[in-house]
Amino acid sequence: MRVAAAVTALLFLLVACGTGDSGLVPAPTGPVSTVAETTEHNPIDVMFLQMAVAHHKTGIEIVRLAKDKSVRTDVKTLASAIEVTQLSEVDSMLQWLHDWNQPESPGTEAQLHANHGGDHSTSPEAIATLAATGPGEFERAFLNLLIAHQHNAVEIAKFEREGGVNPQSKALAERIFQSRTGQISQMLGYLD
Template sequence: MTFHRSLIRRSALVAVTVAAGLVLAACASSSSGHDMSSMDSSSTPSASASASAGAHNAQDVAFAQQMITHHRQAIEMADLAATRASSSEVKSLATTIKGAQDPEIKTMSGWLTSWGEAVPEDMAGMGHDMSSGMPGMMSAADMTKLDKASGTEFDTMFLQMMVQHHQGAVEMAKTEQSKGAYGPAKTLAASVITAQTAEIKQMNSLLSK
């Protein structure tokens, strides 16, 4: 009888031990699963942040900085047309150019700010030569000459200079398309190519009249 009770107790003890072991194993498994889930979820934002940080390259920065300065000079030229041009077509073209390029300057400035890069200072009208290193840019002497012209002389000079200016912008935009990494910048570059190529044709047509 005593032996039978002892056997029952041992069996119960073994059962309790086994049950306890199973509970601990389950807890360990649950804890491990939680940790892995936590690691997975924390790695996702990190990966996203890395992707975001690598969404642009040095070419995108150079394109934005240079095109802002390039656009500002085109707008400075367009502003002169309002009071110096004699052709209504030249005045209308100048208005179109300013209307397209001013918003693009704001867009590119926003990119540079978000990337922690410098937005070029606005040197328009200050007599500084901004032509260095950028295709199609007018020299300070060119801008002074245009500023002093009026009537049909201004019209011809404006169109000739703006054709050259646009050709430079198209060249810069093509470089961005081939070497840039930032999608919106490449899209803007495509827009510049399309719009300014059409305007070049229009200006050449006006010059041939």
């Protein structure tokens, strides 16, 4: 139900802001997921969700920086859409972890990333540097940081696609892979 409300809010946001010829990646249509819910999962599903929750929360922090900065309307609209989507995805992931009796995080950063391709997070220092960036340079710095951040989301999604067993988690990984790849392409176009 939360996912349906978030998709409705996202569609409303995109319509209210107007998409015109802005080149925005189109919002998904139809049902969010037709995957039957199950609690079957393996350690990779759990690790994916734990990594993705932390990564999404950082992404939300990044996109919120564009709200009060001087960026073009298309960039502001994309940032708002990313925030809505990732908030909804975090809700779903936390619910699945709860349903599986798993913690939001496995513990220390070393445990979180051991044997899973390294740290896929954006550092607090990089976010602080972006927040302090002047108006003439902010948009380019924002897009570059967000492109790198979303690339890391694609890498995390690949981890789940290759080894997870939970159908909902795998479907989410596929949506993340597709949507973040589209966002990266869109943002690279903004940098031209």
